[in-house]
Amino acid sequence: MTKPAPSPSLPKLPVSLAANPTLSSWLRFSPEGHVKVSPGKVEIGQGIVTALAQIAADELDLDISRVQMVRASTAASPNEGVTSGSLSVQQSGRAIRHVCAEVRQIFLGLASDRLGVAIDALAIEDGTISGPGNIRTSYWELADEVSLERDATPDAVPKPPTQRTLAGHSIARVDIPDKVFAHRRFIHDSALPGMLHGRVLRSERSAARLVDMPEDRARAVDGLVAIVRDGNFAGVVSETEDGAEAALGALRKGATWSAGETLPDEDRLAEWLKAQPAESTVIDNRMASRTSEKQRTIRRRYTRPYLAHASIAPSCAMAQWSGERVRVWTHSQGVYFLRSDLALVLKLPIENITVEHMEGAGCYGHNAADDVALDAVLLAKAASGRPVRVQWSRADEMSHAPFGAAMAIEIEADLDAQGEIVGWRHSIWGNGHTARPGRAALPALLAATELANPFPRMISTNPPQANGGGADRNSIPLYDFPSWTIESHRLTTMPIRTSALRTLGAQGNVFAIESFLDELAAGRGEDPVAFRLRHLSDSRARDVIESVARRANWKPDQQAGIGYGLGFARYKNTGAYCAVVAEIEGAEDIRVKRLTIAVDVGEAINPDGVVNQIEGGAIQATSWVLKERVRFDRQRITSNTWTDYPILRFSEVPEVDVELIQRPDSEPLGAGEAAHGPVTAAIANAVFDALGVRVRNLPITRDSLIAAMELTS
Amino acid sequence: MPRIRFRLNGVETDIDADPDSSLLSILRGPMRMTGPHFGCGANECGACNVIVGDHAVAACDTPLWSVADKDVTTIEGLGSAEKPHPLQRAFIAEQALQCGYCVSGILMSAAALLMRNPAPSSDDVRAALDRNLCRCGSHNRMVRAVLRAAAEIAPP
Numbered sequence: 001m002t003k004p005a006p007s008p009s010l011p012k013l014p015v016s017l018a019a020n021p022t023l024s025s026w027l028r029f030s031p032e033g034h035v036k037v038s039p040g041k042v043e044i045g046q047g048i049v050t051a052l053a054q055i056a057a058d059e060l061d062l063d064i065s066r067v068q069m070v071r072a073s074t075a076a077s078p079n080e081g082v083t084s085g086s087l088s089v090q091q092s093g094r095a096i097r098h099v100c101a102e103v104r105q106i107f108l109g110l111a112s113d114r115l116g117v118a119i120d121a122l123a124i125e126d127g128t129i130s131g132p133g134n135i136r137t138s139y140w141e142l143a144d145e146v147s148l149e150r151d152a153t154p155d156a157v158p159k160p161p162t163q164r165t166l167a168g169h170s171i172a173r174v175d176i177p178d179k180v181f182a183h184r185r186f187i188h189d190s191a192l193p194g195m196l197h198g199r200v201l202r203s204e205r206s207a208a209r210l211v212d213m214p215e216d217r218a219r220a221v222d223g224l225v226a227i228v229r230d231g232n233f234a235g236v237v238s239e240t241e242d243g244a245e246a247a248l249g250a251l252r253k254g255a256t257w258s259a260g261e262t263l264p265d266e267d268r269l270a271e272w273l274k275a276q277p278a279e280s281t282v283i284d285n286r287m288a289s290r291t292s293e294k295q296r297t298i299r300r301r302y303t304r305p306y307l308a309h310a311s312i313a314p315s316c317a318m319a320q321w322s323g324e325r326v327r328v329w330t331h332s333q334g335v336y337f338l339r340s341d342l343a344l345v346l347k348l349p350i351e352n353i354t355v356e357h358m359e360g361a362g363c364y365g366h367n368a369a370d371d372v373a374l375d376a377v378l379l380a381k382a383a384s385g386r387p388v389r390v391q392w393s394r395a396d397e398m399s400h401a402p403f404g405a406a407m408a409i410e411i412e413a414d415l416d417a418q419g420e421i422v423g424w425r426h427s428i429w430g431n432g433h434t435a436r437p438g439r440a441a442l443p444a445l446l447a448a449t450e451l452a453n454p455f456p457r458m459i460s461t462n463p464p465q466a467n468g469g470g471a472d473r474n475s476i477p478l479y480d481f482p483s484w485t486i487e488s489h490r491l492t493t494m495p496i497r498t499s500a501l502r503t504l505g506a507q508g509n510v511f512a513i514e515s516f517l518d519e520l521a522a523g524r525g526e527d528p529v530a531f532r533l534r535h536l537s538d539s540r541a542r543d544v545i546e547s548v549a550r551r552a553n554w555k556p557d558q559q560a561g562i563g564y565g566l567g568f569a570r571y572k573n574t575g576a577y578c579a580v581v582a583e584i585e586g587a588e589d590i591r592v593k594r595l596t597i598a599v600d601v602g603e604a605i606n607p608d609g610v611v612n613q614i615e616g617g618a619i620q621a622t623s624w625v626l627k628e629r630v631r632f633d634r635q636r637i638t639s640n641t642w643t644d645y646p647i648l649r650f651s652e653v654p655e656v657d658v659e660l661i662q663r664p665d666s667e668p669l670g671a672g673e674a675a676h677g678p679v680t681a682a683i684a685n686a687v688f689d690a691l692g693v694r695v696r697n698l699p700i701t702r703d704s705l706i707a708a709m710e711l712t713s
Numbered sequence: 714m715p716r717i718r719f720r721l722n723g724v725e726t727d728i729d730a731d732p733d734s735s736l737l738s739i740l741r742g743p744m745r746m747t748g749p750h751f752g753c754g755a756n757e758c759g760a761c762n763v764i765v766g767d768h769a770v771a772a773c774d775t776p777l778w779s780v781a782d783k784d785v786t787t788i789e790g791l792g793s794a795e796k797p798h799p800l801q802r803a804f805i806a807e808q809a810l811q812c813g814y815c816v817s818g819i820l821m822s823a824a825a826l827l828m829r830n831p832a833p834s835s836d837d838v839r840a841a842l843d844r845n846l847c848r849c850g851s852h853n854r855m856v857r858a859v860l861r862a863a864a865e866i867a868p869p
Contacts, residue, residue: 044812045811045812045814045849046811047811172805172808175813176805176810177794177805179810179813179816180801180804180810180816180820181788181792181794181797181801182747182748184747186814188747188751188814189750191745240742241738242734242742310848311814311848312760312812312815312848313750313751313752313760313814314751314752359812360814361812361814362849364848393754394754608808609808612851615850615853616811616849616851617850618850619850619851619852620848620850641753641755642753642755643757647848650838650839650840650843650852650855650856651836651840653839653850653852653853
């Protein structure tokens with residue numbers, strides 16, 4: 001077994017700024033009274049662009065309408081890696097706050113020279129710098145005299161929280177008007193001059209070989225520009241979108257594919273996960289110096305199925321070649337990482353490739369956004385310099401995009417004579433939770449595995465604990481148990497493609513830990529809130545649990561068919577604190593009536609934005625818990641429509657009531673993934689409260705309830 | 714090809730196209746009206762909903778011939794930044810979306826509901842939007858926004 005690497009020490013500059021220290025790469029004043037702010041993070045529906053604009057406007061003393069947020073592009077933006085892990089406010093926000101503080105100071109220094117007044121006597125209001133006796137200048141007046149082509153220094157000091165007027169307030173999101181008035185903001189709605197349309201032919205079977213592909217019927221379709229084939233990669237380019245669809249349909253009719261890879265038996269998934277070749281890692285070990293003797297050991301197994309990102313929009317990209325150079329428009333979460341992978345596949349220097357971000361629908365992790373970008377690049381080679389737009393089908397989106405990994409989790413607790421926990425072992429089996437582009441010597445993009453000279457399929461790995469972990473995310477208890485051993489067994493085979501889905505392994509681990517704790521508390525006849533508080537010394541953790549218990553009037557009187565359950569986690573053990581009380585009703589079909597949530601994200605830059613993220617995460621988690629499971633037979637993914645992969649509907653959505661605990665003096669923490677684990681556990685625990693049944697295999701459906709009841713009886 | 718005539722957002726329109734084409738491909742393709750979004754192509758998600766007559770329908774599953782001589786309203790015809798529909802104002806006021814890809818279809822389902830039932834209950838709104846999928850989990854905000862717009866259009 002390998003040991004985890006120690007965590008690195010923190011740099012003096014915010015991490016994104018240390019990697020991209022030039023001030024001008026983040027911020028530029030335009031002469032017309034605006035400032036352009038360039039984050040490396042991208043908008044994926046989480047409202048980050050608004051939060052970053054708030055930070056910039058605050059620090060520079062500007063009206064927020066003067067701040068123009070620039071979309072990330074490899075042509076000019078700072079490289080902030082990937083927009084993931086609920087890190088955008090921590091990383092981009094801290095960098096922008098620091099840059100703006102430093103730039104403000106530089107301008108104040110220059111204004112002081114020009115106006116002959118001490119810096120202390122100057123004030124800035126909406127970009128105008130003024131001093132005693134009505135003397136004034138402005139950022140824009142001085143902009144030509146200031147070069148921001150210099151590196152940030154660690155000395156800049158941002159304003160104290162009490163002097164912020166925008167950060168900490170619920171400013172309306174800057175992108176919402178465009179979206180309700182259907183202005184063309186999405187990549188899906190954009191068109192380039194002379195644009196053609198492409199479609200890619202893929203077998204329903206994973207890794208099948210294209211044996212034969214007659215072209216005559218597709219060639220007869222109006223508007224056809226090209227049929228592209230490179231090994232098992234095939235597609236069409238057409239003057240129109242309908243023409244591309246028709247030509248694709250014609251190709252599909254004639255195509256012959258070999259058998260693909262054999263998929264696991266979906267009804268024996270945990271057994272399959274445990275039987276695969278795996279790389280085992282001890283994630284963490286804690287040894288107590290002295291504990292009371294164990295009297296008995298309880299062991300439980302929990303499972304989570306493969307989950308689909310199931311974006312509401314099929315993935316889309318555009319690409320245009322000009323000689324040996326290619327320009328790509330994408331809704332990828334990481335433009336630089338995508339560029340690296342494209343360079344590997346195309347065998348081109350990265351300078352020849354420009355990747356620009358445009359908004360897509362919510363992705364919730366690594367979906368097909370990057371894959372379709374390579375598809376567009378490959379098809380555009382046949383377009384004689386015209387741009388090509390490629391959009392996946394719903395079926396491809398639901399079957400060929402990476403899934404969130406299935407997990408089997410076993411926990412053993414050693415209990416002493418009083419039923420107190422004296423030992424704890426947590427083991428995880430499953431595929432790795434990330435195979436994102438741009439991080440390895442091999443590309444992670446689907447079409448790269450289909451070419452005549454194919455790259456091998458990248459097997460998913462897990463980020464180290466220092467970065468929050470992958471399968472093991474949130475597997476180390478936050479509770480004060482005297483000893484524990486945490487192990488992860490990462491599969492080295494991957495017949496079903498997995499990569500990052502919101503929370504990585506945290507949803508599964510929190511479900512397992514919090515379900516098990518609930519069971520141990522119930523076994524002792526102890527209240528689950530009291531039981532958790534007794535094992536928690538972290539005061540912010542205690543705060544969210546006590547707050548949610550108060551808000552939900554914990555614990556309401558028992559009524560037939562109604563149950564209440566608690567779930568808690570600190571996301572990644574370093575991020576937001578979140579506690580949830582779920583109220584459910586039902587016997588055969590479970591309905592979640594209400595989720596009461598307390599959350600602490602440190603400094604909330606945009607409180608309503610945080611609440612929106614927590615509500616959304618809670619509802620999405622409810623959907624995962626009650627409805628979602630990727631289905632497959634031994635040949636193919638079968639859940640490739642919304643009928644076969646149902647998600648929660650309006651009539652099924654619970655009420656969600658969020659209490660935000662404000663901590664303006666604390667580091668801001670992301671909100672997008674905080675609720676999933678606690679909501680999952682709270683619902684499962686509420687099911688036990690109502691029905692006396694522990695469902696340990698997700699999703700909680702009529703079938704899994706019946707199976708769990710049979711085990712209990 | 715035969716010419717098909719219909720009224721699009723109040724404007725008389727006629728188009729030379731295969732009558733079996735989907736309304737969505739005609740709107741997004743030759744008419745460059747990109748408010749209705751492609752989501753599934755199978756009438757399962759509601760991202761492409763438009764109003765035909767006084768009902769919300771999935772444009773992906775509506776053949777062009779079937780709208781001949783009818784009124785078709787898309788999100789572009791609902792309102793604009795200069796002259797917003799109360800629903801659009803309410804969605805902004807409630808910050809009722811995250812990514813927003815499903816929103817144009819949801820606004821059309823909601824508009825059709827308010828035409829039929831100017832004073833809906835929360836359950837009425839949920840029932841009317843039940844065929845529209847939202848993956849971000851903004852449902853409750855959207856329901857609040859529709860109720861806010863209804864109160865503005867027809868004060869209780």
